[in-house]
Amino acid sequence: MEHTGAPRTGGALEGTRTQPLVRLCGITKRYPGVIANDAIDLELHSREIHCLLGENGAGKTTLMRILAGLAKPDAGSLVFEGRPVLFRSPGEALAAGVGMVHQHPTLVPTFTVLENLLLVGGRRCAGEPWRDRGSRSRGLLGRGFRLPRKEAETAFGELAQRLGAPVDPHAVVGRLPLGQQQWVEILRALWTGPRLLILDEPTARLAPQEAAALLASLRSLKDGGTAVVLITHKLREALQVADRITVLRAGRVAGVIGPERLDAVRASGAEEPALLESEIVGLMFGERGVSAEELELAGAGRARSRSTTGRAPAPALPPTPVVLSVRDLTVAPRRQEVGLHSVSFSLRAGEIFGIAGVDGNGQKELAEALAGERPVRRGSIVLDGRDVTKAGVAARYELGLRFVTDDRLGQGLIPSLPVSLNLMLKRIGRPPWWSRTGRLSRTALLREAERLIQAFEIKTPNPEATAGALSGGNLQRLILARELADRPRVVVYLRPTQGLDARTALAVRRRIEEMAAQGVAAAVISTDLDELLSVCGRIGVLYRGHLLEVVENDGPGVEYKIGGLMVGAPMGGRLAAGADLDGDGASEELHNRERAANHELTSQPDEPTSQGDESTPRLG
């Protein structure tokens, strides 16, 4: 560690209220082709919520992974409580008092909540600064041979109560709803009583109400003396809770907004925040022009429903014909899923129908059932007057029913195959690209590939480059090109802008609207309510596999109404038309199912989940 400089105490004292808990100096991290972090300086203080803002890919996550010991910086130093440190593993970071809640789930799905916490080890000592007495004596068996289940349970109860997290310590994590799993992630990060808690986009998969509760508990944590880092790309969230904001852009610090400024803005009237907002958005997106949409993407201000953004649907137009009609669609749940229960809706040509819901409430099931990837237990899917319930993926694709998946690399594409073949995955064996004997015609294939690459602006060195070498935005363009090619009728979008940078996300939304203008019906299934509010005419809510009330996106208050539905508190108290259960019946059924699940748990407490269902063991 030749880069470990002496702590620059002089610099730390001016302009800050206290000695920083952590100081990052000149952190640089390169990946092949990219500099993720470029000489970043950052200070984190106890009793502060520090928000890291920036677009996707700005380097926020990489920086925090370095702090949590998950990645090694190429240059730069870390000073923790005045001591220079280098975390070579997450264990060392944990032992020093850095806890992190990751963006992706990092719990063992087959373990109970308590077992997941016990994995971390160290026992929490309420109040006092925590030290892992055992961390130095890590032998073959770790500290202590037997699991201290009893003590852990007591400690867990205490911690959960303090946070107001309603989690059953004996529930198997994989069977908990996603919101609860997020709580478990946080509990685990807090389990060792860290001095610094890092949360990477913790609200991305939560309903608005859950997110609010989470932010509130972060405040109480902060008051308890913990330093909190909140990574987010939602400006609104940051302004709500932050004591200090650092904006990253393209791996560099674009600007810092101190506590004084934030306090002042909060104290003042309505004009000030708007000013600060546009300033921060300017920092996030840099020199290039900031459009109103980008402001909206950054989550600035209130979410705008269509009526407030002046893009209200014209109700006077005669209704277009129904292209897709789904009746009573029921799908059996697989492991760790909720399935679908009597979902009914219909789509008119050119309509954009939104389906909101917290992740894991049947989104994947619905999308895959519509695309023909899953067997349907009951109900019907009618496309342009033809019953396609029994038709397979290829047939539905041919008829114009398309599916833009959110699992781009895992499901949508084959990273090891060239772009050209990936564009044709759903048309393998079709003429004119394949001859009647099944021989591939390279020229026809390349012609089609080049046409699509151009039409959808896929940036690839050539059509033969492997898809895995493309960036996230281009992967999505590739999938869009495949699904929107050749006369689509109905397109199901599953979380279409997930993980994309703001500009690509915007382009994707424009594309959805463009297609709708050409008469293509769209079902946008998303967990991002703001996104749905900005593009959809009607929005339905999926909750535990039921399609609850369908709401017209027609004015203020819609957001809260939908938010309520998302957490299963139906304000209307009834399910969507066509459902065979009333609200009470549904909840009772859910209750029974949970009980059944719990029973199953006790009889088979440790059945490992096979993740890849019937897939091959991933040995290669």
Place this chain on the structure above:
Amino acid sequence: MNGAVSDSAAGASPAPAWSKPRRGLAAVRVLIRITVPVMAGLILGAVILALLGRNPWTFYSDLFRAGLISHQGWQAMLTRLAPLLLMSAGYVVAFRAGLWNIGGDGQFLLAAAFVAGLSPTLVAGLPRPLALLLLGLLGMAVGGVWTLLPSYLKAWFGVNEIITTVMMSFIGMNLAALLIKEAWRTESVMVPQTDAVPLDQLLPRLGGTTIHAGIIVAGVVVLAVWYVLRYTATGLRLTVLGASPAAARHAGLPVRRLIVGAFFASGALVGLGAALEILGVWGYMRADWNPKFGLALFALVFLARLDPLGAAPLATFYAVLDIGGHEAARTASLDSDFILVLVGLILLCLAAWQVLRLPAGERLTWWRCLGDRLRLRDTP
């Protein structure tokens, strides 16, 4: 995450240099990729030989003389190559579809037993070409049928095929022995074996050599498999299934049919190899005969799994080792199982070499590991 990071890099899509290697260099690389680890394996083998008090130099020169250079050697080697090529083609088909057909030995022996058991009757009763054709098809059918249960369990219930093919392999081997002893046992000799058919009534020899026509069949079949995998829709479907079952389902491929089909084709190719071996080399089968090509070939092919043509040189090398090794071991008064040691060492070296030639970003070389441990800094 890497994708997300690179996305921000001014929209540039970085196509790493390794994604499109230049043609000429690629050939050299393939050569290096195989030669270096093979040499390393042979050197390790030499160390063991020296420890056993044998002269490694004599051993290896005997090996290559008997397996490749001498007149008899290359003929014996090419004869041995026929079943090996077909078996490796069979493994390639299964690997392409992401299936672990570990039960090659069982499929091989059972097919061989059926061919050996029925050939006396068929050869006696039918014109030679027809009899040979039927026997070849019989071998394919038996090998293919022996994969049906594993593929059915795999496709419909997701039962792991490593378990089922290994089980079927053991059942197949015992069943083969049982059939020979109980159903087709000859009365002419004491050892349990089938009735022998004179070799001149079976596969013809290639002009003036001891090599039988099976090697041509094997070559044609390998080329056909290569063509199908590389240029046809079926090949692409199998590749998609093998690369990602989730993507195959997403793309609407008939996953179950593909699994059963690929498994069957794999077993059929192995069975054809067995038929050629019986019809070209033996003319009969002993109950305790088990050449055990399966495991070593499985691993060698695995290392070249993307390409049936790439598997051919490895199969050839294995044939050289197998033929020459027996001879060399006998001369050195070692047990002939020493070949297994050599193949094992070469396998380990081949596997180790693959780590070193990963793309730069993926590579985590042992010296870097060491470097981390010695607290040396990464080179930026």
Place this chain on the structure above:
Amino acid sequence: MSGILSPEFLSALISGMVLAGMPLLLAGLGETIGEQAGVLGLGMEGYMLFAAYAGFNGALYGGSPWLGLLAGLIAGLAAALLVAILCVWLRLDQVVVGIGLILLGEGLTSVLHAVQFGDTSPRLPSVPGLAIPGLSRLPVVGDSVFSQPVIFWLGIVLILVVHLLLRSTRWGLKVRAAGDRPEALDAAGVGVTRTRFFAVLVSGALAGLGGAYLSVVSSGFFWPFMTNGAGFMAIVLAMLGRGRPVWVGVGAFLFGACVSMATALQLVGVDVPTDAVFMLPFLAVMTALVAFARRSYLPAALGVPYRREGS
């Protein structure tokens, strides 16, 4: 056929079951630990052969079966160390390394055996049993179960030990996490490589015990390829047992019973072709798979080398 339920038959069946089942039990327990940690020990057969050879030598020259078992354990450990370095640390392909190890084990032990005992074929004295007072006088089970060597009882105890190790210790928790969601283990601050490394070593040590049992206790001598698929069977048992040692034990002894059926039948004068009888255990597994096990639940990350994302 009248003798089929006679005491001699049952006694032979049960003692044969123990003899054939014990190596499988030990290796199966080892494989269970490895698989739970996400490492497919395809080289079991190799571990066992090395250990059988080393165990035989240990017992022969050391003069005590215990030394033989110890030598076997050490040989298994050494082979596993090689696998751990290659597969866990260097992340080489587990299938190729496993097969390489099998071939090495088969080849080396066979060659060494020929060099060392080419003409002589020494035998070990049979291992004295530990007759449990009272129980050993019982009919049928007295001779077959309650007069087994101490190592048998140790094996039975090992089932419990492995069960507790996996279920109720911190280490077991880590091992299972390493197999199921290594990212989670990493995020919890525990080294995945370290956890898997030790799991593979333990797995090798147990397989080594099993291999030594084969030569030292079961047969009393060594011959090439003596494992005869036992390593594969152990893998299958571990997969079918789904990480539950008790089921591995049940499977191992059922398998042992099938194997010993042939000798037991011959003993009472029923002549069934040995090949048919040897098929029995495998047929039993297949039947069980067709009838019940719809899906074999394997740890999610089995066989996948762990590499921390973007580090």
